[in-house]
Amino acid sequence: MTPKVVLVTGVSRFLGGHLAARFAANPDIERVLGVDTEPPPRDLLRRMGRAEFVRADIRNPLISKVISTANVDTVVHASVTANPAGPTGRTVMKEMNVIGTMQLLAACQKSPKVQKLVVKSTSAVYGSSSRDPAVFTEDMGPKDLPSSGYAKDAVEVEGYVRGFGRRRPDVNVTTLRFTNFIGPRIDTVLTRYFALPVVPTVLGYDARVQLLHSEDALAVLERATMHDLPGVFNVGGDGVLLLSQAIRRAGRLNLPVPSMAVPTVGGFFRSARLVDFSPDQMRFLNWGRVVDTNLLKKEFGFTPRWTTQQAFDDYVNGRGLKPLIDPETVEAAERGILDAAARFR
Numbered sequence: 001m002t003p004k005v006v007l008v009t010g011v012s013r014f015l016g017g018h019l020a021a022r023f024a025a026n027p028d029i030e031r032v033l034g035v036d037t038e039p040p041p042r043d044l045l046r047r048m049g050r051a052e053f054v055r056a057d058i059r060n061p062l063i064s065k066v067i068s069t070a071n072v073d074t075v076v077h078a079s080v081t082a083n084p085a086g087p088t089g090r091t092v093m094k095e096m097n098v099i100g101t102m103q104l105l106a107a108c109q110k111s112p113k114v115q116k117l118v119v120k121s122t123s124a125v126y127g128s129s130s131r132d133p134a135v136f137t138e139d140m141g142p143k144d145l146p147s148s149g150y151a152k153d154a155v156e157v158e159g160y161v162r163g164f165g166r167r168r169p170d171v172n173v174t175t176l177r178f179t180n181f182i183g184p185r186i187d188t189v190l191t192r193y194f195a196l197p198v199v200p201t202v203l204g205y206d207a208r209v210q211l212l213h214s215e216d217a218l219a220v221l222e223r224a225t226m227h228d229l230p231g232v233f234n235v236g237g238d239g240v241l242l243l244s245q246a247i248r249r250a251g252r253l254n255l256p257v258p259s260m261a262v263p264t265v266g267g268f269f270r271s272a273r274l275v276d277f278s279p280d281q282m283r284f285l286n287w288g289r290v291v292d293t294n295l296l297k298k299e300f301g302f303t304p305r306w307t308t309q310q311a312f313d314d315y316v317n318g319r320g321l322k323p324l325i326d327p328e329t330v331e332a333a334e335r336g337i338l339d340a341a342a343r344f345r
Helices: 014-024 042-047 063-069 089-110 149-167 189-195 214-226 243-249 259-271 279-287 294-300 308-319 327-343
Strands: 005-009 031-036 052-055 074-077 116-122 172-178 180-182 198-202 211-213 231-235 253-257
Touching (some): 014 031, 014 042, 014 214, 031 063, 074 089, 074 214, 116 149, 116 214, 149 172, 180 189, 180 308, 198 279, 231 294, 243 308
Parallel strands (some): 005 074, 074 116, 116 172, 172 231, 180 211, 198 253
16 A cells, blocks of 8 residues: 555654655655644754644644544654653653553544554563573563563553554554664764763673664655555664674773662763663663564565664764774773783683
């Protein structure tokens, strides 16, 4: 099914706004509606071209009127987010993620015109713990169920999406479990974290991190919208980086912190408005997370253009992050220490 009238949620943010812009540039799509509680930044609104911005709150049942009046046949739910805004951000974030999704799905269920639903989810639904497998496949559940934050929101959102799929089996439902986004143009908790001059890590741990370039994320969402590809898919770049490697590639200084002091350090960065760490994000920095992307490549038909390492390097270069210490000097010192240690074995 080729979509004719597409509604995109979360267009005031990078992903939703740029996705609406891509749809607006596609002559096969007759109408594009971009929904959010706040208008996109002026340059993003300009980029969205003929896409129509609708100031609406998906937590409000009135979203049903927007969908039915415009004869929307395809809904792309891109507003589920891990990035709270402002001092009351966490409460509002949960309401937008969970209550907003419930109202949006109720509106889709009422409208017989809706034939396709694409949902931006996250690999955070798998959680992060010491008992995790080397890689998560789509049929696996978390070893420790996320108890708070974005990860818990995403688990609830996916549950409501599955319920919708059972009630409306005629609708093509695609759920995309994205790894952490990175790139020079996107702003997330992780991009702010790696831009800190001194990057706190958990003493004794070196998490494996799998990343996805923001441009690949847009391409995946666009493909899911333009083709009938129902199912649940992990989406991440090939390869992994150890957290220590990523910090070194960004030219930052690593500050190992004892695990008991992590909440205090996280609170300091939050109060200084540098990075807003949530408990599930702190667990991610402990254990990391890697997902299997075979289904993405074989059934969905997409291979990310950037590997994890290439995506991270593009972020570093695009942001113009200047090394605080010359990486070659650090590597030479590390080699010297390792050589000296080897002589004493």
